Amino acid sequence: MITGNREDYLINILRLTEGTKMAKTTELATFMDVSPASVSEMVKALAAEGLVSYEKYKGVSLTEEGLDYARQLRKKHHVLERFLTDYLNVDHATAHEEACRMEHALSDDSAIRMCYMMGTKIDSDCQSCKKPCKAASDGETDIIQLNKMSQDQMGLITHIKSDDSKIVNRLVSMGFVPGRIVAIEAILSDMGPRVVRTGETSIALDYDMSSYIFVDVSI
Numbered sequence: 002m003i004t005g006n007r008e009d010y011l012i013n014i015l016r017l018t019e020g021t022k023m024a025k026t027t028e029l030a031t032f033m034d035v036s037p038a039s040v041s042e043m044v045k046a047l048a049a050e051g052l053v054s055y056e057k058y059k060g061v062s063l064t065e066e067g068l069d070y071a072r073q074l075r076k077k078h079h080v081l082e083r084f085l086t087d088y089l090n091v092d093h094a095t096a097h098e099e100a101c102r103m104e105h106a107l108s109d110d111s112a113i114r115m116c117y118m119m120g121t122k123i124d125s126d127c128q129s130c131k132k133p134c135k136a137a138s139d140g141e142t143d144i145i146q147l148n149k150m151s152q153d154q155m156g157l158i159t160h161i162k163s164d165d166s167k168i169v170n171r172l173v174s175m176g177f178v179p180g181r182i183v184a185i186e187a188i189l190s191d192m193g194p195r196v197v198r199t200g201e202t203s204i205a206l207d208y209d210m211s212s213y214i215f216v217d218v219s220i
Contacts, residue, residue, distance in 0.1 A: 008074055011070060078104040117159055158183055161179070
């Protein structure tokens with residue numbers, strides 16, 4: 002099991018090298034504000050686990066396994082940071098500090114669920130994700146906007162997509178959460194409200210608001 006301290010080293014090596022070069026141990030020590038001796042000890046341990054390559058007097062670089070792990074971790078950090086700033090209105094400095102602490106505890110599945118809710122790829126680290134994110138697949142033929150669904154049609158909410166975090170917050174508070182089943186009970190007019198059932202609740206949702214909800218109708 003990789004501890005939080007080890008993960009800190011992996012993500013900071015990634016930040017210094019982007020997985021394409023070596024970082025000197027003195028550079029890593031300065032970047033992390035720790036002693037060179039601590040860095041040497043840790044990189045040797047990480048090398049023994051196959052996560053980094055270490056050459057004395059040259060520096061340290063991530064192995065393929067270490068790079069994949071570090072990018073997955075950095076993605077979690079960015080997911081948390083964006084969620085805190087965009088959806089909870091936390092200032093960026095505080096969000097960064099809290100994401101640094103939370104990234105070690107967040108599971109892959111929970112990070113993916115957060116991606117689904119936010120509806121877009123976070124950054125290039127998404128390519129290292131172990132599970133494809135439907136939220137990034139606008140071309141998926143079975144995923145349609147809720148306002149395009151027919152009466153009595155049902156499906157699974159995959160994500161909410163809007164550049165306005167207030168809209169996402171409002172829809173989530175109404176119960177439109179990725180992973181929930183929704184069904185169209187009534188269509189009041191072509192461009193009018195939809196009566197939508199989610200769980201035990203039926204809600205009249207206007208045409209524009211329902212366009213932000215994406216549903217997998219293949220179930």
